[in-house]
Amino acid sequence: MHYEAPIREPLIIGDKSYHDISVEVARPVETKAPRIWWVVFSLAFLLFLWGIGCILYTIGTGIGTWGLNKTVGWAWDITNFVWWVGIGHAGTLISAILLLFRQKWRMSINRSAEAMTIFSVIQAALFPGIHMGRLWLGWWVFPFPNQFGSLWVNFNSPLLWDVFAISTYFTVSLVFWYVGLIPDFAMIRDRAINPVQKHIYKILSFGWGGRAKHWQRFEELSLVLAGLATPLVLSVHTIVSFDFATSVIPGWHTTIFPPYFVAGAIFSGFAMVQTLLLIVRKVYKMEHYITIQHIEMMNIIIMLTGSIVGIAYITELFMAWYSGVEYEQYAFLNRATGPYWWAYWSMMTCNVFSPQFMWFKKLRTSLVFTFIISIVVNIGMWFERFVIIVTSLHRDYLPSSWSMFSPTFVDIGIFLGTIGFFFVLFLLYTRTFPVIAQAELKTILKSSGENFKKHHTEEDHGEH
Amino acid sequence: MASTEKHPIIKALYDDDDVVLSAVKKVREKGFHVKEVFSPFPIHGLDKAMGLAPTRISIAGFLYGVTGLTTAIIVTYYMMIVDWPQNIGGKPNLYWGLNMPAFVPIMFEMTVFFTAHLMVWTFFMKNKLYPGAKPQNYDPRVTDDKFLMEVELTGDKDDLMSLLKDSGAIEISEA
Numbered sequence: 001m002h003y004e005a006p007i008r009e010p011l012i013i014g015d016k017s018y019h020d021i022s023v024e025v026a027r028p029v030e031t032k033a034p035r036i037w038w039v040v041f042s043l044a045f046l047l048f049l050w051g052i053g054c055i056l057y058t059i060g061t062g063i064g065t066w067g068l069n070k071t072v073g074w075a076w077d078i079t080n081f082v083w084w085v086g087i088g089h090a091g092t093l094i095s096a097i098l099l100l101f102r103q104k105w106r107m108s109i110n111r112s113a114e115a116m117t118i119f120s121v122i123q124a125a126l127f128p129g130i131h132m133g134r135l136w137l138g139w140w141v142f143p144f145p146n147q148f149g150s151l152w153v154n155f156n157s158p159l160l161w162d163v164f165a166i167s168t169y170f171t172v173s174l175v176f177w178y179v180g181l182i183p184d185f186a187m188i189r190d191r192a193i194n195p196v197q198k199h200i201y202k203i204l205s206f207g208w209g210g211r212a213k214h215w216q217r218f219e220e221l222s223l224v225l226a227g228l229a230t231p232l233v234l235s236v237h238t239i240v241s242f243d244f245a246t247s248v249i250p251g252w253h254t255t256i257f258p259p260y261f262v263a264g265a266i267f268s269g270f271a272m273v274q275t276l277l278l279i280v281r282k283v284y285k286m287e288h289y290i291t292i293q294h295i296e297m298m299n300i301i302i303m304l305t306g307s308i309v310g311i312a313y314i315t316e317l318f319m320a321w322y323s324g325v326e327y328e329q330y331a332f333l334n335r336a337t338g339p340y341w342w343a344y345w346s347m348m349t350c351n352v353f354s355p356q357f358m359w360f361k362k363l364r365t366s367l368v369f370t371f372i373i374s375i376v377v378n379i380g381m382w383f384e385r386f387v388i389i390v391t392s393l394h395r396d397y398l399p400s401s402w403s404m405f406s407p408t409f410v411d412i413g414i415f416l417g418t419i420g421f422f423f424v425l426f427l428l429y430t431r432t433f434p435v436i437a438q439a440e441l442k443t444i445l446k447s448s449g450e451n452f453k454k455h456h457t458e459e460d461h462g463e464h
Numbered sequence: 465m466a467s468t469e470k471h472p473i474i475k476a477l478y479d480d481d482d483v484v485l486s487a488v489k490k491v492r493e494k495g496f497h498v499k500e501v502f503s504p505f506p507i508h509g510l511d512k513a514m515g516l517a518p519t520r521i522s523i524a525g526f527l528y529g530v531t532g533l534t535t536a537i538i539v540t541y542y543m544m545i546v547d548w549p550q551n552i553g554g555k556p557n558l559y560w561g562l563n564m565p566a567f568v569p570i571m572f573e574m575t576v577f578f579t580a581h582l583m584v585w586t587f588f589m590k591n592k593l594y595p596g597a598k599p600q601n602y603d604p605r606v607t608d609d610k611f612l613m614e615v616e617l618t619g620d621k622d623d624l625m626s627l628l629k630d631s632g633a634i635e636i637s638e639a
Contacts, residue, residue: 017609018504018608018609019608019609022504022607022608022609143539143543150547150548151548152543152544152547152548153543154544154550154552155539155540155543155544155566155567155570156544156552156553156555156557156563156566156567157552158569160570161569161570161573164569164570164573164574164577165569165573167577168573168574168576168577168580171577171580171581172576172577172580172581175580175581175584176580179584179587182593183504183505183607186599186601186607187504187607187608189599189607190599190601190604190605190607190608191604191608202596202599203595203596204595205599206588206593206594206595206597207592207593207594207596207597207598207599207600208593208599208600208601208607209502209599209600209601209606209607210502210503210504210505210600210601210606210607211500211501211502211591211600212500212501212502212503212507212510212511212514212516213511213516213519213591214591215503215505215506215507215510215511216506216511216516216518216519217519217521217587217590217591218506218587219506220519220521220522221521221583221584221587224521224522224525224579224583225580225583225584228576228579228580229580231572231576232573232576235569235572235573239569242569439504439505439506440505442504442505442609443505443506443508446481446482
């Protein structure tokens with residue numbers, strides 16, 4: 001059995017047995033939803049409906065319902081797209097990269113983080129779809145033989161790379177998540193008393209029985225999928241940043257974009273994981289599995305990636321000045337001091353300044369403070385994308401074309417709608433799926449569980 | 465591998481992963497064949513202790529990756545260079561080799577796509593897992609906190625029974 005130093009804090013608190021883990025993970029699925037769940041779900045559902053209304057209005061009437069104009073042709077839709085894709089990145093980072101680094105603290109948070117990934121990529125994928133205008137021709141982005149003399153898609157275009165990257169990312173994350181879910185669905189199936197519930201989980205669990213050979217393949221598959229998902233997740237935001245970096249717009253045409261976007265994505269994703277898990281652990285009484293230590297670890301990653309993002313902002317300013325290109329210099333001067341100065345400085349405050357509080361142990365282990373920072377960070381990261389996109393466009397080469405962007409109620413409605421949709425999916429998930437990867441968690445109970453660790457320490461004292 | 469001859473199966477239930485692992489080793493040392501172990505989570509070293517061959521799923525994965533990469537090369541070559549070469553942004557699509565850097569993202573994504581999906585399909589098919597399949601564990605406790613070992617009864621029955629009892633089994637039954 002794997003030995004863990006007594007100096008490491010336990011990852012599972014309390015006197016738990018394997019059976020306790022099953023019971024506590026299955027509890028939200030087996031019990032009735034608390035009232036607060038219904039309240040939040042109704043609110044999210046209303047927002048979702050409002051979003052659908054705005055989307056239908058956009059499709060029926062046209063993109064003219066948005067606040068776009070001739071100068072600012074990309075605004076909230078692409079901002080929201082990049083924001084949601086970025087949020088998704090933390091889930092893969094936790095489940096894949098932390099698996100490769102054998103970080104055991106990932107185990108009680110990876111399931112929900114991956115769920116967040118999948119649900120946020122769904123939100124992200126909505127925006128380019130709607131922005132096409134004719135959503136029903138969306139399949140034109142794939143290389144199908146067609147009647148236009150076989151006009152193929154353009155494989156040289158970053159926008160097409162994006163299509164491939166996002167589709168691969170979404171589907172691979174989905175199967176990775178689902179393979180991990182199968183043993184846990186089987187656990188719920190075998191506990192279920194209600195025949196309808198038993199039948200549903202029988203379908204979902206694919207007949208899993210926990211045979212030794214199957215576990216052997218399962219572990220190998222998880223490792224290989226993690227190995228594939230790691231470069232995949234880094235490639236996705238890299239390719240998203242290519243949408244901007246390969247253009248010749250001052251403020252976008254920057255080689256620093258790929259790492260800068262990836263760091264920002266992980267930064268905002270971890271913040272969203274914090275927002276969601278702080279609620280999940282409280283409402284579903286998962287404090288013994290998602291401990292203060294887990295929260296603290298994530299806060300440290302937020303601090304680290306926030307600082308990387310800060311360095312990227314400063315590097316961008318330096319490069320603008322050092323390049324000697326006056327258009328580039330103006331783009332950045334305009335960002336910081338032009339009419340959108342408030343967006344720029346909101347971004348700076350939320351993303352660079354606020355995570356620095358996490359240097360203090362007292363603050364990074366405070367749940368209330370973490371929750372506030374997690375929301376502040378996501379606001380900041382939304383502003384980052386808005387700043388990059390809108391401030392680079394709104395003053396173009398011809399001063400007579402200079403304009404401002406102001407969102408219409410449709411822009412705002414669709415954005416709020418995706419937030420609603422995201423929470424609808426996430427809330428349904430917490431009631432029907434095992435929110436903790438219990439099979440995986442059981443493997444570390446003996447090495448990282450509090451009662452077992454205490455037991456080992458006492459044994460050691462006896463021997464010496 | 466086991467002989468083709470059918471032997472009766474003795475089932476022993478355990479409540480601890482370390483105990484079942486040592487039981488597997490003991491039973492095999494005495495020359496019995498461990499047919500199957502059902503467990504709620506992967507147990508480290510169990511496959512080796514049972515004498516299972518290493519899984520070949522990663523080899524399959526590599527071949528799927530090569531297939532994906534080849535597909536991406538063929539697709540980009542045929543569509544961009546052969547079928548309808550276009551001059552996009554002053555960059556003509558005349559030679560695949562010269563345009564290859566622009567196809568790297570597609571080549572990478574398709575490699576990952578093929579590897580991941582085909583591996584998962586292989587995993588499901590080899591394990592006979594599909595929506596609605598009959599649960600493969602007849603004892604529902606093995607997805608919770610119990611471990612079930614199936615041993616083929618080849619020698620003396622009393623020997624095996626006492627061996628299983630000594631190994632820490634909490635329940636022993638005949639199939």
